[in-house]
Amino acid sequence: MIVTVEEESKQLETALGGRYRKVRMGGAVVYVFSQPVPKPMIDRIHNATVVDISKPYQLASRDFLKETSIVRIGKAEFGGRAIQVCAGPCAVEGKEQLLESAQAVKEAGATVLRGGAFKPRTSPYAFQGLGEEGLKILREVSDAVGIPVVTEATSPDQVPLVEEYADAIQIGARNMQNFELLKAAGRSGKPVVLKRGGGATLEEWLLAAEYIILEGNWEVVLCERGIRGFDPSTRNVLDLAGMSLVKRLTHLPVIADPSHATGRRDLIVPTARAAVAAGADGLMIEVHPRPDEALSDGAQSLDIPTFGEAMAEVSKIARAVGRE
Ligand code: PEP
Ligand code: MN
Numbered sequence: 182m183i184v185t186v187e188e189e190s191k192q193l194e195t196a197l198g199g200r201y202r203k204v205r206m207g208g209a210v211v212y213v214f215s216q217p218v219p220k221p222m223i224d225r226i227h228n229a230t231v232v233d234i235s236k237p238y239q240l241a242s243r244d245f246l247k248e249t250s251i252v253r254i255g256k257a258e259f260g261g262r263a264i265q266v267c268a269g270p271c272a273v274e275g276k277e278q279l280l281e282s283a284q285a286v287k288e289a290g291a292t293v294l295r296g297g298a299f300k301p302r303t304s305p306y307a308f309q310g311l312g313e314e315g316l317k318i319l320r321e322v323s324d325a326v327g328i329p330v331v332t333e334a335t336s337p338d339q340v341p342l343v344e345e346y347a348d349a350i351q352i353g354a355r356n357m358q359n360f361e362l363l364k365a366a367g368r369s370g371k372p373v374v375l376k377r378g379g380g381a382t383l384e385e386w387l388l389a390a391e392y393i394i395l396e397g398n399w400e401v402v403l404c405e406r407g408i409r410g411f412d413p414s415t416r417n418v419l420d421l422a423g424m425s426l427v428k429r430l431t432h433l434p435v436i437a438d439p440s441h442a443t444g445r446r447d448l449i450v451p452t453a454r455a456a457v458a459a460g461a462d463g464l465m466i467e468v469h470p471r472p473d474e475a476l477s478d479g480a481q482s483l484d485i486p487t488f489g490e491a492m493a494e495v496s497k498i499a500r501a502v503g504r505e
Contacts, residue, residue: 183211183213184212184230185209185212185232187210189203189210190226192225192226193222196222202395213240217233232244237384238391241433242387242432243430252399252402253372254292254329254348254349257293259402260433264505266291266466267464268291268293268295268465268466269291269296269467270296271296271482272297272478273310274476275318276318279294279318282294283322283328284326285489286488289485289492291466294319294322294331297477298332298333299343301353302477308476316343316346316347319346329349332347332349333353334350334352335353335356340365340368350374352376354377354379354406355379357375357376357378357385357389358389363389363392363393366393366396367392368397372401377404377408380409381408386403387431403433405419405461406441416481419437419452435460435462436461436462438465440467441467444480446482449491450494457499457502457504464495466483466488466491468484469484470485
């Protein structure tokens with residue numbers, strides 16, 4: 182149950198003896214209860230809006246906010262009519278590589294630059310990213326090209342650093358249930374792109390978003406990036422049914438990542454088209470000026486000309502489904 186009031190109610194807080202979580206939403210104060218509150222108690226509070234929510238996640242639920250929330254990363258508005266595309270290399274490898282990528286993806290119509298500085302790699306022998314040096318390059322290139330940037334934080338103690346350099350914080354699939362990281366991102370002042378864990382249910386994903394919101398950060402974009410399947414022909418399985426369903430369950434904007442979902446650059450265009458047709462608010466696509474030389478995820482990265490073609494294809498689908 183959620184009770185929204187214009188001002189904090191000490192009366193309610195005393196009566197409930199701490200059995201609530203409290204979070205600010207714009208000028209209002211939102212009390213969240215995991216148990217229904219007796220009606221007479223609510224009736225005593227002035228101007229309270231009460232929403233009964235039968236789901237384990239509440240603030241993230243569309244039962245609470247009926248309209249899709251707009252989340253801004255720089256000037257890009259996720260959750261509006263326009264499809265937002267985050268594009269760039271899997272990892273920042275150096276200034277030239279990022280600059281070339283950023284100019285090209287912006288030119289092709291991407292609205293957010295992506296690039297990892299802290300890379301969560303399956304193998305400890307794989308390229309781990311440039312760390313803070315990578316963050317500095319991201320900031321510099323983002324400012325030079327005029328495109329906001331999202332990059333991943335892989336541990337709670339990296340959040341203040343990532344927050345300082347980036348316009349949005351990515352939480353990766355492997356960290357979707359790193360609760361201390363979720364809380365740290367929730368306390369930050371930057372929007373969060375929350376990827377779905379490879380083995381996470383929709384409910385677990387939305388509860389992860391709930392952790393972020395409970396700390397006072399409502400700026401969460403969900404990213405479907407494929408879940409584990411049995412067939413190694415594709416890296417993961419892009420769960421478009423789950424993505425469409427999660428859009429009904431939550432007011433948060435949802436984007437899809439065809440690169441990590443498929444692991445193959447030849448499948449990016451068809452899955453990107455399908456995701457937009459199925460209602461995605463945006464896409465995340467890996468782009469590298471020379472994918473075959475990429476230090477990570479080259480096989481699922483588009484080169485610059487192919488990314489331009491992909492954007493044209495996506496734009497046709499967007500218009501066909503009443504988006505832009
Ligand atoms: C990435 O975006 O490069 C990444 C590591 O993604 P995911 O967490 O979805 O695997
Ligand atoms: Mn990657």
